[in-house]
Amino acid sequence: MTTYDIFFSILGVLCAASGLAAVTTRHLMHAALWLTVCLATLAGCYLVLGAELVALVQLLVYVGAIVVLVLFALMLTRAPIGRSHDHDTPLLQRAVALVIAGSAAVLLGAVLITGVRDGTVQVHGGSTNALARMLFTSWVWPFELLSLLLLIALVGALAMSRSLVPARATRRTGEDS
Amino acid sequence: MIHLWPPLLLVAILFGTGLYGVLARRNAVLVLVGVELMLAAAGLLFVTFGSTIRDTARAGHVLTIFLITIAAAEIAVALAVILAVYRSRGDIDVTVAGEDDL
Numbered sequence: 001m002t003t004y005d006i007f008f009s010i011l012g013v014l015c016a017a018s019g020l021a022a023v024t025t026r027h028l029m030h031a032a033l034w035l036t037v038c039l040a041t042l043a044g045c046y047l048v049l050g051a052e053l054v055a056l057v058q059l060l061v062y063v064g065a066i067v068v069l070v071l072f073a074l075m076l077t078r079a080p081i082g083r084s085h086d087h088d089t090p091l092l093q094r095a096v097a098l099v100i101a102g103s104a105a106v107l108l109g110a111v112l113i114t115g116v117r118d119g120t121v122q123v124h125g126g127s128t129n130a131l132a133r134m135l136f137t138s139w140v141w142p143f144e145l146l147s148l149l150l151l152i153a154l155v156g157a158l159a160m161s162r163s164l165v166p167a168r169a170t171r172r173t174g175e176d177s
Numbered sequence: 178m179i180h181l182w183p184p185l186l187l188v189a190i191l192f193g194t195g196l197y198g199v200l201a202r203r204n205a206v207l208v209l210v211g212v213e214l215m216l217a218a219a220g221l222l223f224v225t226f227g228s229t230i231r232d233t234a235r236a237g238h239v240l241t242i243f244l245i246t247i248a249a250a251e252i253a254v255a256l257a258v259i260l261a262v263y264r265s266r267g268d269i270d271v272t273v274a275g276e277d278d279l
Contacts, residue, residue, distance in 0.1 A: 002180070019190070035213065045224075046241075066249060076263070086203065088203060089201055100197075101193045102197075108193070112185040113182050
C-alpha cells in the first residue's frame with residue numbers, strides 16, 4: 001500500500017457509497033444531493049491521480065452547474081418531498097436490474113483489472129501548463145467543435161422548453177372545436 | 178506510485194451503480210442521475226490511464242474535460258425535454274405509457 005493507494009481508497013469508498021445512495025434513496029432531493037457528494041469525491045480522486053485541472057473543471061461544471069440543473073428540474077416537475085416508493089420500479093424489475101448491473105460491473109472490473117500489469121505504476125500527473133499547451137495546439141479543433149456543440153445545445157434547450165408545448169396545446173384545442 | 182486496481186474497481190462499481198439507476202428508477206430525472214454516474218465512470222477511466230501511461234498528447238486528461246463538456250450539453254437538452262414532457266403529460270414516469278404512445 002502506498003500513500004496514493006490509501007488516499008484513493010478513502011475517497012473511492014466515499015464515492016462508491018454515495019453513488020449507491022444516490023440510486024437507492026427514497027427521497028428525490030436526497031438523490032441529487034448524494035450525486036453531489038459522489039461527484040465531489042470523484043474530483044478528489046482526480047486530484048490523487050494528479051489531474052488537478054480536470055478535478056477543478058469537474059467541481060465547477062458537475063457540482064456547480066449540473067447538480068443545480070438537476071435540482072431545478074426536480075423542483076419544476078413538482079417532485080414530492082419526503083419518502084416515497086413511487087420513484088422505483090416494481091420489485092421484480094429492480095431484481096432484474098440488480099442482476100444486469102451487477103454482472104456488467106463484474107465483467108467490466110474483471111476485464112479491466114486482469115488487463116493491466118500487477119504492481120505499482122508511476123503517476124505522471126500535474127503540469128497544467130503542458131495540458132493547456134496540448135489543449136490549444138493538438139486538440140484545438142475538437143475544442144472549437146465542442147464550443148459549437150454547447151451553443152447548439154443551449155439554443156436547442158431554449159427552443160424545446162419554450163415553443164413546443166403551447167403550439168401542441170393550441171393544435172389540440174383546434175381539433176376539438 | 179499507485180496500484181492500478183483501486184481506480185479500475187471504482188470504475189466498475191460506478192458504472193454498475195449508474196446502470197442500476199437507469200434500469201430501476203421511474204422518475205426521468207433520476208434516470209439521468211444514473212446516466213451521469215456512468216459518464217463519471219468513463220471519465221475516471223480516462224484520467225486513470227491518462228495519468229499512468231507516458232503520453233505527450235495528454236489525451237486522457239483532455240478527453241475527460243471534453244467528456245464533462247458533453248455531459249453538460251447532454252443534461253441541458255435532456256432536462257429541457259423532460260420539462261416539455263412534464264408540461265404536456267403531467268408526469269415524468271418512464272414506466273407509464275402516454276395516451277399517444279399506444
